[in-house]
Amino acid sequence: MALAPVDELLRDGAARHARGDLDGAARLYRKVLAQRPGEANALNLLSVIARQRGDLPRALDLSRQAVAARPDSPVFLANHGAALAEAGRLAEAVRALAAALSRRPDDVTTLRNLGQALTALGDPAGAVAPLRRAVALAPAAPEAWLALAHALREAGADGAAEAARRVLAIADVPAPLAEQARFLLAALGEETAPDRAPAAYVKELFDTYAPRFDDDLQGRLAYRTPALVAALLQAAGVVPDASRRVLDLGCGTGLSGLALKPFAKRMTGLDLAPRMLAEAAKRGIYDTLEEADLLAWLPRQAGRFDLVAAADVLNYLGDLGPALRGIAGALAPGGIAAFSIEAEPGAPFALGPGLRYRHDPAHVAALAEAAGLVPLAREETVLREEKGAPVHGVLFVLRRTAAPA
Numbered sequence: 001m002a003l004a005p006v007d008e009l010l011r012d013g014a015a016r017h018a019r020g021d022l023d024g025a026a027r028l029y030r031k032v033l034a035q036r037p038g039e040a041n042a043l044n045l046l047s048v049i050a051r052q053r054g055d056l057p058r059a060l061d062l063s064r065q066a067v068a069a070r071p072d073s074p075v076f077l078a079n080h081g082a083a084l085a086e087a088g089r090l091a092e093a094v095r096a097l098a099a100a101l102s103r104r105p106d107d108v109t110t111l112r113n114l115g116q117a118l119t120a121l122g123d124p125a126g127a128v129a130p131l132r133r134a135v136a137l138a139p140a141a142p143e144a145w146l147a148l149a150h151a152l153r154e155a156g157a158d159g160a161a162e163a164a165r166r167v168l169a170i171a172d173v174p175a176p177l178a179e180q181a182r183f184l185l186a187a188l189g190e191e192t193a194p195d196r197a198p199a200a201y202v203k204e205l206f207d208t209y210a211p212r213f214d215d216d217l218q219g220r221l222a223y224r225t226p227a228l229v230a231a232l233l234q235a236a237g238v239v240p241d242a243s244r245r246v247l248d249l250g251c252g253t254g255l256s257g258l259a260l261k262p263f264a265k266r267m268t269g270l271d272l273a274p275r276m277l278a279e280a281a282k283r284g285i286y287d288t289l290e291e292a293d294l295l296a297w298l299p300r301q302a303g304r305f306d307l308v309a310a311a312d313v314l315n316y317l318g319d320l321g322p323a324l325r326g327i328a329g330a331l332a333p334g335g336i337a338a339f340s341i342e343a344e345p346g347a348p349f350a351l352g353p354g355l356r357y358r359h360d361p362a363h364v365a366a367l368a369e370a371a372g373l374v375p376l377a378r379e380e381t382v383l384r385e386e387k388g389a390p391v392h393g394v395l396f397v398l399r400r401t402a403a404p405a
Contacts, residue, residue, distance in 0.1 A: 003339035006036050013045065016167055022049050024405060040069035051083055054274065059083045061091040067096075072105035075246045082113050086208070090121040101130070110136040113292035116147050120208070120303040124154035142177045143169045153353070161190050165272040176200040186351050197320040199272060199293050199301070202316050206273035207250065223384040225311040228339050229395055233307075234284050236377035236397040238263065238336055244306035247330065247337075248293055250313030254280035261285050262308055268305075298326030305330050312383065318349040321367050331400040337373055340383060354386060361394045374399035 004012075012030035026049050032042040044143050047062035063080035063090040071078055081096030097114040101107065115131035118124065138144060149163035167181035167396065179198040187193040234240060240262035248257045251269030254277055261267060269286045271277050277289045283370060290297065294313070308327045318324055320341075343349055344358035352358055376397045383393040 002170050006032050006039065010045075013042075016359045017045065017049070018183050022052060025049060030376070037354075038065070038296075040066045040076060040404060042071065043069065044073075047083065051079075051086065054278075056083065056087045066337075072103065073108075074100040074107065077103070078107060078110040078113070081110070081117075085113060085117045085120070085205055090117050091140070093117045094121065095121070106133075106369055108141060112141075112147050113157050115144075115151055116132060119147070119151045119154055125157070126152040127151040128157065130157060135163075139166075140170055141180055142170050142173045142181075146177055146181055146184075149181070153188065154186065160367075161185055161188050164188075164190075164295075169283055183351075183355070187355050188354055190367055193318055193349070195317070197316040197355065197357075200366065201327055203272045206271070207275040216365070223312075224256070225340050225383045225395075226256040226394075228331075228379070228381055229309055229340060230259040230262070230382075232395050232397050233309075233338055234364065235334070236336075236367045238307070238376075238397070242335075243302065245332075247301075247305040247308045249308060249310040249327075250316075251280050251286070251289070252283060254283040256309065256311040257285050258284065259311075260306065263307055269300070270297060277305075284392055295322055295326060298330050300324070301330040303332045305335060307336045307338070308333055309337075313340055315358070316344045318351065318357045320349070320359060320364055321371075324367050324371040324373065325366075328373050328400050333400060335400045336376070337398045340393050340395050341378045343380070343381065364396070368396065368398055372400055374401050 009028050009032045016028065016405050017025035026046060029042040029046045032039050036044050036099055043062050044066035047059045047066060050059035050062060063076065063083050066076040067080050077096050077100035081093045081100060084093035084096055085116060094114065094117050097110055097117060100110050101114065109140045110131045111134035115134065118127035122326050123379055128151050131144060131151055134144040135141065136147055145163050145166045149160045152160035152163060164181040164184045168178055180201045182191055183194065183201060185199055186193040189317045214246050243261060243265050245249040246260050246264040247269040248260055248267060248269045250272050251257055254269065257267060257280065266287045267285065268288045269280050270292060272293055274291055280286060281289055283387060308330055314320055316322060317364065331337060341359045341364055342356060343361050347360065348363040349357050349359050376399055379395045381393060382390040
């Protein structure tokens, strides 16, 4: 049987790819490589599929090979830059994306990716120009307007609210993007704060953040909440004797799990973001990892745990009543809850400019009591730094003594 020509295989593969048939497309791209080893288009398209499947190491390797074969291709440079950004290699990503734009300056997706990489790298002011170019070229692209709104907010520049409103003005804007735009407007004081951060926003935020999460928090942000929670547990008389069924809510990459492990006979980690869970799995400290929204997952775990901890998790929720009831319900009688909040006395909760909620400690204590949790220890502390300033919070350790309301 005669082999199909390479160009025909690439066309058929691209058609399957466009229909969402990743397996079929990958099979055809591999046939191309079997006939023509090093074919840059096939390498690049296989890299795209690897990115879609969340296999960043393979995506990076394949996109690197494509660029090595065709170093002047703006398409290959742009894909490699996007993979580098997803892998948290932001400085390299910026260079690759800028190189792509030098060859194809009006590519809206690459302009947006460059702006988002610069924002994540801590240069939101530098991100504004490519993002303004993106929205000028594609005024009906809600992703670009939302990225511009975030960059302007991070840079402290005028226009963030207007950019967010432009997202909402676009016909048929996807619901998750509209929800995120309204959330940003609420953080800017332009709308009423919702009861929680959009789940899709939190998932995307931490999926993007996963590759550099540990380095950022432990280095640049002087993060120490898990260690503080563990110390307060011991001060409250909770012995780290490896005897408890422990739930690490919002486990992230497992930094909190490292601090909780001495208390655990068996430890479960829960998070919304699959890439954070993938990083947590590498630590080998969890018996089970679950991908779910805590408000949906907790009510199904009646009496399952002896210790539930949430370090820097509840600041993505406004109304803490449902979460505290869920925590209490997931605890066995006599079980322990330990968590942190970012503190701001006054209103029950307020959405800060950093897109996280602050809570009135007295109101939180009342909600905990109503959920059947009684206090064992409480401590005011500094949770981490943000833009060189301390982030003040309160730690709570409580015991479940009654069935939650």
